[in-house]
Amino acid sequence: MRSAIVAVVLVAGLAWAAPATQAQSSLAKDLQARSGSNAAGVTALDAQKIAIAREVLRAREQAQGRGPFDAPTTQYWMGRLTSLSLDRLLAIAGAGPGADLTRLVSSAAGTTLADGVSPDLGDSARDLVFTMVTPCRVADTRVAGGALANASQRNFYVAGTSSARFTPQGGVACGIPIGATSVAANITVTQAAGWGWLRAWPYGSSGTASIINYFGGDTIANGLILPICDPAAANCSAADLTIRADAAGTHVLIDVMGYFQRVNKDNYRSTTITQYVGHLGGVTWPLSGTCQNLTPVSVTVPGAGQIVVEATVNSSLNHSTSLTEDSEIDWVIAEAADDCDISLLAHRTGLDAAYALVPDVYPSGIYLFPSSAKYVRTVGAAGTYVFYVNALWRSGVGTGTILDVGATATFHPQ
Numbered sequence: 001m002r003s004a005i006v007a008v009v010l011v012a013g014l015a016w017a018a019p020a021t022q023a024q025s026s027l028a029k030d031l032q033a034r035s036g037s038n039a040a041g042v043t044a045l046d047a048q049k050i051a052i053a054r055e056v057l058r059a060r061e062q063a064q065g066r067g068p069f070d071a072p073t074t075q076y077w078m079g080r081l082t083s084l085s086l087d088r089l090l091a092i093a094g095a096g097p098g099a100d101l102t103r104l105v106s107s108a109a110g111t112t113l114a115d116g117v118s119p120d121l122g123d124s125a126r127d128l129v130f131t132m133v134t135p136c137r138v139a140d141t142r143v144a145g146g147a148l149a150n151a152s153q154r155n156f157y158v159a160g161t162s163s164a165r166f167t168p169q170g171g172v173a174c175g176i177p178i179g180a181t182s183v184a185a186n187i188t189v190t191q192a193a194g195w196g197w198l199r200a201w202p203y204g205s206s207g208t209a210s211i212i213n214y215f216g217g218d219t220i221a222n223g224l225i226l227p228i229c230d231p232a233a234a235n236c237s238a239a240d241l242t243i244r245a246d247a248a249g250t251h252v253l254i255d256v257m258g259y260f261q262r263v264n265k266d267n268y269r270s271t272t273i274t275q276y277v278g279h280l281g282g283v284t285w286p287l288s289g290t291c292q293n294l295t296p297v298s299v300t301v302p303g304a305g306q307i308v309v310e311a312t313v314n315s316s317l318n319h320s321t322s323l324t325e326d327s328e329i330d331w332v333i334a335e336a337a338d339d340c341d342i343s344l345l346a347h348r349t350g351l352d353a354a355y356a357l358v359p360d361v362y363p364s365g366i367y368l369f370p371s372s373a374k375y376v377r378t379v380g381a382a383g384t385y386v387f388y389v390n391a392l393w394r395s396g397v398g399t400g401t402i403l404d405v406g407a408t409a410t411f412h413p414q
Helices: 026-034 044-064 071-082 087-095 099-110 163-171
Strands: 129-140 152-156 182-192 196-202 209-212 219-225 239-246 251-261 273-285 294-302 304-317 325-333 353-358 363-379 383-395 399-413
Touching: 044 071, 044 087, 071 087, 071 099, 087 099, 129 163, 129 196, 129 239, 182 196, 182 209, 196 219, 196 353, 209 219, 239 251, 294 304, 294 399, 304 325, 304 383, 353 363, 363 383, 383 399
Parallel strands: none
Antiparallel strands: 129 251, 152 239, 182 219, 182 251, 196 209, 196 239, 273 399, 294 383, 304 363, 304 399, 325 353, 325 383
16 A cells, blocks of 8 residues: 655644743753753653743843733744754843843854844844734824924834823824834924924934934925834833934924734744654564554644645565565554554545555565655644554565654645
C-alpha cells in the first residue's frame, strides 16, 4: 500500500497569566537556576520559554503604564522571543523593561537592523499593515495647552484608550492601539504668529525635517505618515509624538486617519512549525495485523483555513524468498490513533498513505525504503487539531524496522 509520515507542531497558547509579582531580573535568575538542573523534554522547555516571554512583555507594559499591547504585537513578540534559545531569552529578560527589545532580539537571532531584510513579517518599522479609522482629533492646542511658542516643543499622545491622556491635549482617544508604530495624520496649524515651520518626531528621538511651513495668520494643513514611539524599542509612557515650532508660534491640531502596526503573521501568510521526531533506535515492527501509532501530530491554528500534514518514514524490510506473498508495511496519516485502513475512508485521496513493498519473487535480504505522504484537512475555526501517523504490517515480511520519522504541519489561513 503506501508509506506515511510524521509530523509534530508545538504551538504555545498566548493567554496572559496573572500580573507579575517579582522583578524581571529576579524572574530571570530564578528560571536560570531551575533550568540548570532541569532535564525535562521539549514540552517543559517550551513552557519555560513561554513563561519568560510573557514576563518580558508584561514588565514592559507595566513600565510604560499604557495598558496591554495590541494582539498582533503580543503574538509577534511571543513568537520572536520563544524562538530564541533559553540562554539568550534569559539574557533579554535580565536586561529589564527599558531595553530596546527590537535590537536585543535581532542580535540574539543573528540578524541586524541594517541588513535591509526584516527578520520576520512586521518587524517594528517594516512590513507593517495599515488600518483605517474614522478621522479623529487626538490633539488641539486651542482647546487645551495653548499655542506652541517659538523654539518650543511639546509631547502628544496618539495611541491608547485612556481619555485622561488626551483631555489635557484637547483631543480624544481615537482607537490607535498600543503597539502601532506609525500613523496617517493630518497636521494643521492655525492662528500662526508669523512665518515659521513645524518639525515632528517619535517621542524619545529627534528630527530635523520640516513637516509644514506657515505664514502669519495662516490656517494650513498637511497630510503625512508619521512614525510614533515604538514601545518595543523605547519607553513611551510619557508620549508618542513630539512636535516643535520654530521662527514663530502657532496652534496645532492633530487628526488621525489610520495606523500602521506589526501583523500577526499567522493571519497573513502560511505558518510552518516543524519538529523532527528523531531516530527511533531501529525498532522492530511486530508481525501482527494491528494498527499502531508512531507519533501524534498536534497543530494549534489561529482561525479558519487548511492544515497540511506531511511526514516521512525511513524503514527497512528483512525479506525472505521462502514467503509466498509480498513483504509489505503500510503507513497512513489519519485522525485516529488506530486508523490504518485507507480503503474505507471516502475523503482520502491516496496522498495520505504510503507503503514499503518487496515482491515475493525478490531475493532474500534487507531492503530500505524512504516514504512520504501528505494529509490535507480544512478547518473552520481556531483550535488544536490532532493527527496521527500510524503503521500496519500487511503481509509476508520477516521483520520490519522503523528507522526514523520526521514531519511538518503547515497552516494556510482562509
